[in-house]
Every structure is written in structure tokens, then in C-alpha cells.
Amino acid sequence: MSDLIQSVRGMNDCLPEVTDTWQAFESIVRDWLRRYGYREMRTPILEHTGLFKRAIGEVTDIVEKEMYTFVDELNGESLALRPEGTASSVRAVIQHNLLYDGGKRLWYSGPMFRHERPQKGRYRQFHQVGVEALGFAGPDTDAELIVMCADLWRELGIAPTLQINTLGDIESRHRHRAKLIAYFEAHQDALDEEAKRRLYSNPLRILDSKNPAMQALNDAAPKLMDELDEAALAHFSALQAILRDNGIAFEINPRLVRGLDYYNRTVFEWVTDQLGAQGTVCAGGRYDGLIEQLGGKPAPAAGFAMGIERLLSLMETGSVTLATPAPDAYIVHAGEAAQAFAWQAASALRGAGLAAVLHCGGGSFKSQMKKADASRARYALIIGDDEAAAQQVTLKPLRDTAEQTRVELTLAIKYLQQ
Ligand code: ATP
Ligand code: MG
Numbered sequence: 001m002s003d004l005i006q007s008v009r010g011m012n013d014c015l016p017e018v019t020d021t022w023q024a025f026e027s028i029v030r031d032w033l034r035r036y037g038y039r040e041m042r043t044p045i046l047e048h049t050g051l052f053k054r055a056i057g058e059v060t061d062i063v064e065k066e067m068y069t070f071v072d073e074l075n076g077e078s079l080a081l082r083p084e085g086t087a088s089s090v091r092a093v094i095q096h097n098l099l100y101d102g103g104k105r106l107w108y109s110g111p112m113f114r115h116e117r118p119q120k121g122r123y124r125q126f127h128q129v130g131v132e133a134l135g136f137a138g139p140d141t142d143a144e145l146i147v148m149c150a151d152l153w154r155e156l157g158i159a160p161t162l163q164i165n166t167l168g169d170i171e172s173r174h175r176h177r178a179k180l181i182a183y184f185e186a187h188q189d190a191l192d193e194e195a196k197r198r199l200y201s202n203p204l205r206i207l208d209s210k211n212p213a214m215q216a217l218n219d220a221a222p223k224l225m226d227e228l229d230e231a232a233l234a235h236f237s238a239l240q241a242i243l244r245d246n247g248i249a250f251e252i253n254p255r256l257v258r259g260l261d262y263y264n265r266t267v268f269e270w271v272t273d274q275l276g277a278q279g280t281v282c283a284g285g286r287y288d289g290l291i292e293q294l295g296g297k298p299a300p301a302a303g304f305a306m307g308i309e310r311l312l313s314l315m316e317t318g319s320v321t322l323a324t325p326a327p328d329a330y331i332v333h334a335g336e337a338a339q340a341f342a343w344q345a346a347s348a349l350r351g352a353g354l355a356a357v358l359h360c361g362g363g364s365f366k367s368q369m370k371k372a373d374a375s376r377a378r379y380a381l382i383i384g385d386d387e388a389a390a391q392q393v394t395l396k397p398l399r400d401t402a403e404q405t406r407v408e409l410t411l412a413i414k415y416l417q418q
Contacts, residue, residue, distance in 0.1 A: 010116070010124030020324035025312060028155060028322070029109070029129055036148050038105040038131060043088040045111065049078040055087035055262060055294060059201040066114040081113035085130040086262070086290070086303060093134055094296035103135030109308075121278025121310050131284075132303035134291070139235045141302050142266040142286060143242035149270060149282055149304065150248050156311065157320035160270040160281050162248065165256035166236040167264050168228040170289065177203055179222040190217050208257050218255070225254055235265055262287040266302065274317045281314060282306035328354040328379065328416050330372035330398075334365050335385035342383045345393060345409055349381075352413045356381070373398055379416065 007013055014022060033040070049069045056062050068081040082088055085108045098104050109129040116122055131148075133141045146162065153159060167173060180203040184191060191199065192214055195206045207218050228236075243250055250268075258267045267285035275281075284304020292298040315322075329349060333342035342358060349356035357375050359368050372380040382394040382404075393412050396404040407415070 008124070010118035012123060012125070021312065021322055022308070024322035024324050025156075025308065026109070029152070032148070032152050032155065033107050033131070036105070036144070038107045041089060041092060041106045041108050042110075043082075043085075043092050043108065045082055045113075046079050047082055047088055047091070049080040051087050051091055051294070052080055052083060055090065055290060056084070057202070057262070059198060059205070062114060066116055068113045068115055083114045084112055085110070085128060085305060086132065086287070087294070089130070089132050089303075090134070090290055090294050090296070090301065093132075094291065094294055099135045099291075099297070099299055103133065106132045106134065108132075119278070121275050121307075121313060123309060127308040128305040129308060130303060130305035132301065134301045134303075135299045136302065137288070137300035139238035139266070140242060142235075142239045142268075143246070145284060145302060145304055146239075146243060146250075146268060147246050147248060149306075150246075153270070156315055158272075158281075158311070158314050158318055160272045160314065162250040162268060162270055163253040163256055164239070164243075164250050164266065164268045165253050166225075166228065166232055167257065167267055167285075168224055168232040169264060172224065172227040172229050172232065173204070173264070176222060176224045176227040179227070180204065180206070183222055184217075187217055190214075204257055207255060223254055232265055239266055258283065258285060262290045262293070264288050268304070270306075272314055274314055275310060278310060280307075281310045325355070326376040326378065327357045328377065329356050329381040329395075330375045330377035330379070331356055331358045331381045331383065332365065332368040332372055333359060333383040334368070335388070337385045337388040338383045341388035341391070345381065345383060348409060349413060349416065352417060354413065354416050381412065 049067070052067060053063055058064070062083045067083050069078055071077070072079050089106060089108060093099060093104065093106070107130060110127065111125050112128050113125055115124055118124060131145060133145060146164075150162075168176070181199060184195065184199055184203060184206060191206075192209070192211050194211070195209065195214060198205050206214070207221060209218060240250070256267055256269060258269075263285045265286040265288065268283070269280050270282040271279045272281060273279060282304055284302070286300070286302040288300040291301055331342050331346055333339050346356045346358040357377060359371060369380060378397070378399055380396040380398055382396060387393055387406065391409060392406055393409055394404055394406045395412050395415065
């Protein structure tokens with residue numbers, strides 16, 4: 001047993017039971033995005049390491065210590081497993097000139113990879129659904145992104161709370177940055193190692209610290225809010241007005257700065273206190289500079305990403321279950337003529353759009369019925385040589401106490417379709 005190969009730490013198998021739930025979740029999500037006019041885009045899981053360095057920033061947790069990078073031995077290129085989806089989406093949009101005729105509403109989903117310490121709600125391979133509204137500058141787009149999330153939460157039966165903030169524009173961030181550096185320089189002794197390292201490279205990120213010993217210092221730090229210019233403030237209040245109009249409750253959290261460098265103006269997070277330290281289920285905002293930063297023609301952009309594992313566990317804590325599919329019928333058959341007719345019956349059921357599991361491997365009637373029960377099928381469709389001769393089947397309900405009936409195959413199909 002000792003040389004049994006197991007899955008990589010922090011990377012999970014999704015077994016059939018769980019996958020049923022994921023599929024139900026995914027189909028709700030797909031339909032929700034369709035109703036908002038967003039279209040799916042699929043990009044490779046591997047990208048050039050430089051893409052993430054340039055998009056996310058060199059001095060970020062992700063790029064500094066969480067990214068899976070390796071050198072492609074065949075050509076010496078440094079590649080990375082994508083840690084998030086925005087950089088790839090923007091890369092693809094630039095590469096294929098998707099914004100040539102105006103803004104685009106896009107979404108993606110799939111596995112992301114970060115070398116973090118695995119714990120509940122934090123994995124090394126995890127899954128996101130992400131939404132990008134590219135080419136739209138106004139606060140109405142920020143509001144749409146938030147309102148559509150609220151819509152999805154309602155549908156999923158969960159109620160995370162919304163925190164919003166504004167990071168202002170680049171000039172106000174520069175003013176704020178200078179004041180922050182001066183402030184932290186004046187309190188050198190109170191800084192932890194991480195803060196010292198980030199003091200000149202990315203002082204804003206010090207405010208994002210999870211170290212309790214840094215809280216008091218951070219609370220008293222110069223506020224970006226005091227540096228914001230008219231345009232950014234107007235954008236922020238227009239966003240709030242639309243949210244209020246649409247009955248979306250929110251809390252302004254001036255400490256919300258987000259882990260990634262590319263945000264400006266609006267940032268938001270949907271948080272819950274039900275999942276311990278891993279309480280952010282969805283995070284996003286505006287990143288007007290990113291497209292240009294990655295070499296595209298300047299265009300505004302906003303988006304968000306949600307963590308599927310965290311959303312599903314939030315649903316679990318609330319005992320929300322999604323309807324998952326089970327076979328319509330498990331076909332039990334005994335006898336030679338019965339077997340031939342069972343194959344025909346299975347084919348007819350499937351042709352009619354029903355899910356039919358045909359028993360394989362023979363065995364007694366009793367043992368086949370046990371398998372039928374275990375399959376979670378709604379009905380056992382029983383065929384003996386008698387039935388086969390009459391081109392009939394016996395339908396036995398497995399999920400309730402209704403009587404079994406013997407009918408023509410075509411009738412049975414009609415019955416199962418109801
Ligand atoms: P955190 O502060 O929890 O590390 P983050 O700011 O790094 O989150 P984002 O990069 O904004 O996260 O990713 C968006 C969402 O993806 C998060 O809100 C979360 O729901 C999910 N997520 C991020 N990292 C992980 C992970 N390692 N495992 C599971 N879900 C994750
Ligand atoms: Mg993180």
C-alpha cells in the first residue's frame with residue numbers, strides 16, 4: 001500500500017455524487033449568464049509566466065509565492081498554470097482583437113492553480129466562474145456585475161453580504177501611496193516582515209495584511225478616500241445609486257483593496273461568516289488599465305470571479321441541495337429472449353430521451369433488483385421471457401409504494417416521459 005500513488009496535495013477528485021451537484025450548479029450558472037447576455041470564452045490552462053507577472057504584478061502573493069511555474073524542457077520557455085482567469089481573458093481579447101466593434105460581455109470557468117496551504121475552502125487546484133465586461137467605462141457596468149451576482153445568490157439560496165470600495169484613479173493612488181510610505185516609514189518598528197518588504201514596492205498591499213498585529217497601525221493609516229478626485233467619487237456614488245434603486249444592500253469597506261494590482265475605482269467582495277477564514281465567495285471590480293498594460297489599445301474593463309468550492313460549501317451549510325439527475329429506469333432481464341428484448345427496450349428508451357441503465361453481467365432476479373435500487377433509478381423495468389414474448393415490460397416504481405404494472409413497451413415509455 002505504501003507505494004500507492006495519491007492525488008497531489010490540495011487537489012481534489014470530484015466523485016460522481018459530488019459531480020452531480022457541480023453539474024447542477026454549472027447549468028444554473030450557464031443559464032444565468034445567458035440571461036444577462038454574457039458569452040463563454042475558453043482559454044488554455046497554461047500561459048507564459050510573463051503574462052501573470054505583467055497582469056497581476058510582481059509583488060503579489062500570487063506571483064511571489066503561489067504560482068505553479070515550470071520550464072518547458074523542450075524549448076526553455078517559462079510556463080505557468082493559470083492562477084486566475086482575468087489575465088488570460090484579456091490576453092485572448094487583445095490577441096484576437098475582440099473589442100474592434102465595441103464592448104464585450106464574456107465569462108469563463110474552470111480550474112485555477114495556486115500553491116497555498118490547503119485547508120477548507122482553500123485548495124491548490126480550485127475552480128472559478130469569472131465574468132468580464134470589457135470596453136465599458138461607466139458605473140452602470142459595475143452595478144450590472146453586482147446586481148447579477150445578487151440574482152445568482154437568490155437562485156442558489158444563499159445570502160453572502162456585499163462590501164464595496166473605490167480605489168480611485170491612478171493619480172490619487174499615487175498621492176495616497178506617497179502618504180502611505182511616509183506614514184509606514186514613520187512607524188518602521190511596528191511593521192512585520194511582509195510589510196517591510198512591501199513598503200516601497202507595494203505599500204497599498206500592506207493594508208491587505210491578515211496579521212492581527214498590523215491591524216491598529218493599518219486602521220490609522222492615511223485613507224485613500226481622502227485623496228479621491230471628483231470623477232472617481234462621482235463614479236462611486238453613481239454605482240451606489242443604482243445599487244439602492246435595485247434593492248441591493250451594501251457596506252462600504254474602506255479597507256477593501258483586493259489582492260491583485262490591476263484594480264482601479266470600484267472593488268467589491270461578497271463575503272460570508274459561515275466559512276471561517278475563507279469567507280470571500282466572490283470578488284471583483286474595475287481594472288481600466290489592464291488592457292493597455294498587456295499591450296492592447298486602451299479600453300476600460302470590469303469583472304469578478306467566484307470560487308465554486310466556497311459557494312457549494314456555503315450552500316451546504318445552509319442545507320441547500322440542487323436537484324441532481326438519476327436514471328429513469330434500470331432494466332432488469334432474465335432469460336435469452338428477455339435479454340434480446342431488453343437491448344431493444346433500452347435503445348427505445350434512450351431514443352425517447354430517457355436515461356436507461358441496462359443491467360449487465362447476468363445474475364438472479366433478486367440480485368438485479370438490488371442493483372436497480374442502488375442505481376437510484378425511478379423505475380425498474382423488468383423483462384422476463386413472458387414479457388418478451390408479449391413485447392411488454394413490467395414497470396416497478398422504486399421511489400414510492402405505487403403498484404407495479406405490466407404494459408406495452410411504447411406505453412411504458414410514454415409513462416416514463418411524464
Ligand atoms: P483569498 O483572500 O481568500 O486568498 P483571493 O483574493 O486570493 O482570496 P481572488 O484572486 O479574488 O481570491 O479569487 C476570487 C475567488 O476565488 C475568491 O473570492 C475565492 O472564492 C476563490 N479562491 C481564491 N483562491 C482560492 C483557493 N486557493 N481555493 C479555493 N478558492 C479560492
Ligand atoms: Mg489568495
